[in-house]
Amino acid sequence: MMAENPVRRTSEVNALRRGIDLGLSLIDTAEMYAEGGAEELVAEAISGRRDEVFLVSKAYPWNGSARELPLACARSLKRLKTDRIDLYLLHWRGDVPLAETVAGMERLRDAGHIRHWGVSNFDTADMQELVAAGGWRCAxxxxxxxxxxxxxxxxxxxxxxxxxxxxxxxxxxxxxxxxxxxxxxxxxxxxxxxxxxxxxxxxxxxxxxxxxxxxxxxxxxxxxxxxxxxxxxxxxxxxxxxxxxxxxxxxxxxxx
Structure with a gap:
């Protein structure tokens, strides 16, 4: 719920910056949060300090296809004002075949747009299916x-x-x-x-x-x-x- 109320923006930015100052360098966000607004908030907070941060973002499940995943990643990169996401996650499982999402994540990694990829909200059977679909690089x-x-x-x-x-x-x-x-x-x-x-x-x-x-x-x-x-x-x-x-x-x- 960050980046949803302009009145809280200064406090939220300062909170993220305080975390970086303290060495709490992982920042987690997603295209879902405030419909991209949270990624823009993070961009403001890490401006000039990108290399101090391990940046995590997530794609909607309907953006996990071969066509939509690179577009979603590009939009997140633009909002985050960075050239790479350290860990890019599929937010939860949807209807896109896992093998297609895995292949898309691997292409993003090979292109340098993301350093690692993973998933979110996957239960044991989902994880087993993911690995069987070639997702052994899931981070x-x-x-x-x-x-x-x-x-x-x-x-x-x-x-x-x-x-x-x-x-x-x-x-x-x-x-x-x-x-x-x-x-x-x-x-x-x-x-x-x-x-x-x-x-x-x-x-x-x-x-x-x-x-x-x-x-x-x-x-x-x-x-x-x-x-x-x-x-x-x-x-x-x-x-x-x-x-x-x-x-x-x-x-x-x-x-x-």
């Missing part, structure tokens, strides 16, 4: 994952680790809802953390996991850094498992 899968959405732990995350593919967790604080969780807040207080910081630290404690929490003001970004720097003890992780139980069966991948 990441971005999925909904947090303390209240632990379903991927049953089969998707083990499969990803087996393939050597990192996972990107979006909404690691459940769109802010975990910030008000009473038990999490109580645990956080004992550790000198807020509930949101503890929730984010937990996601970052997972193997081969990248977290992309939204942060629309500089103070929020600074608070997130505390979670990055913190290591959770086995005892804390065990206590969190008592509050937020890991899955005991296969669960379909959820989306927000």
């Amino acid at each position: 990441a899968n971005q999925v909904l994952y947090n303390l209240t959405r632990r379903g991927p732990e049953w089969d998707l995350l083990p499969w990803m680790r087996q393939q050597g593919m990192p996972t990107m967790a979006y909404s690691p604080v459940e769109q802010g809802r975990l910030a008000g969780h009473s038990e999490l807040a109580h645990m956080g207080t004992s550790l000198g953390l807020t509930a949101a910081q503890l929730a984010l630290a937990w996601v970052l404690s997972r193997p081969e996991m990248i977290a992309i929490p939204k942060a629309a003001d500089p103070a929020h970004v600074t608070a997130n850094l505390r979670a990055v720097e913190l290591g959770l003890t086995p005892a804390v992780l065990s206590d969190l498992d008592q509050i937020f139980a890991p899955p005991c069966r296969a669960v379909s991948l959820q989306m927000l």
